[in-house]
Amino acid sequence: xxxxxxxxxxxxxxxxxxxxxxxxxxxxxxxxxxxxxxxxxxxxxxxxxxxxxxxxxxxxxxxxxxxxxxxxxxxxxxxxxxxxxxxxxxxxxxxxxxxxxxxxxxxxxxxxxxx
Amino acid sequence: xxxxxxxxxxxxxxxxxxxxxxxxxxxxxxxxxxxxxxxxxxxxxxxxxxxxxxxxxxxxxxxxxxxxxxxxxxxxxxxxxxxxxxxxxxxxxxxxxxxxxxxxxxxxxxxx
Numbered sequence: 001x002x003x004x005x006x007x008x009x010x011x012x013x014x015x016x017x018x019x020x021x022x023x024x025x026x027x028x029x030x031x032x033x034x035x036x037x038x039x040x041x042x043x044x045x046x047x048x049x050x051x052x053x054x055x056x057x058x059x060x061x062x063x064x065x066x067x068x069x070x071x072x073x074x075x076x077x078x079x080x081x082x083x084x085x086x087x088x089x090x091x092x093x094x095x096x097x098x099x100x101x102x103x104x105x106x107x108x109x110x111x112x113x114x115x
Numbered sequence: 116x117x118x119x120x121x122x123x124x125x126x127x128x129x130x131x132x133x134x135x136x137x138x139x140x141x142x143x144x145x146x147x148x149x150x151x152x153x154x155x156x157x158x159x160x161x162x163x164x165x166x167x168x169x170x171x172x173x174x175x176x177x178x179x180x181x182x183x184x185x186x187x188x189x190x191x192x193x194x195x196x197x198x199x200x201x202x203x204x205x206x207x208x209x210x211x212x213x214x215x216x217x218x219x220x221x222x223x224x225x226x227x
Contacts, residue, residue: 031213042203042219043158050212059216090157094213101146101207104215106157 003027006091006107013114019078021110023091025071031094032074033058033104034066036087043090049074081114088112119147119204119218127224134191136221138204139184146207147180147187148215151200158203161189194225 003026013019023032031050035043035058045058047066055066063085065077078085091107122137138147146165150158164171164180164187171178177190191198201222205215 033214035217040219043205043217045214045216048212048214056212058214092158092215094215096213101163101213103148103160103163104158104205104213105160106150108157109155 004091004093004105004107006089006110008110009108010111011113013081013112015082015114016080019081019112021076021078021089021091021112023074023076023107025074025093027093027095027105028071029093029095029105030071031096032068033092033094034064034074034076035090035092036060036085037090037109038087046076046089078112081112083114086112086114119206119216121202121204121218121221123221124219125222125224127226128194129226130194130196132194132225134194134198134223134225136189136202136204136223138187138189138218140187140204140206140218141185142206142208144182144206144208147178148205148207149176149178149187149189150203150205150217152203152220153200161202191223194223196225196227199223199225 033048034046049068092104094104149161201220203220
């Protein structure tokens with residue numbers, strides 16, 4: 001398995017509180033992504049990063065922010081958690097070998113419940 | 116809206132039968148990838164097919180891509196109970212920073 005660690009693996013938080021999820025990789029891959037997975041929707045891209053301090057929005061970025069201060073770490077912050085953000089969050093990494101897109105490797109996921 | 120749409124949403128077959136899943140997408144792509152997810156786990160990459168390829172094989176997997184119809188299919192031959200999982204297609208875009216957009220997936224159940 002690719003060296004991707006998500007923390008925490010499970011979290012229950014109250015509405016209105018800020019929450020930060022961490023993704024740590026040991027593969028030195030350039031690209032990192034945050035997805036959320038909900039029944040009936042598959043995976044939806046929240047934010048992604050193409051380098052240190054280089055990030056961009058995905059399909060469902062409202063209410064989320066990200067930061068990448070080091071190659072190995074990509075943080076996802078829910079600024080003020082809402083019940084609609086209850087979901088399973090997946091981090092992924094990928095590389096671009098010789099300019100050709102390659103597959104993504106996924107972490108094990110973080111199950112977040114907002115009550 | 117999501118780029119890829121899988122069909123069917125759910126598929127139930129017996130061991131030894133073939134399973135075919137289809138994926139349609141809306142815009143031009145650089146590549147199309149298929150992933151598998153066992154219940155409660157992360158996704159695992161199965162196969163990648165580039166936009167200039169029409170067919171690709173990997174073990175019991177066969178993937179086709181028709182860019183004129185904006186569709187792909189994944190065939191699993193001689194299915195096993197261990198193939199029971201959800202399968203997702205994901206589209207990658209030219210100059211899109213390796214960004215992948217996923218469909219909603221097909222749930223495959225293979226019965227012994």
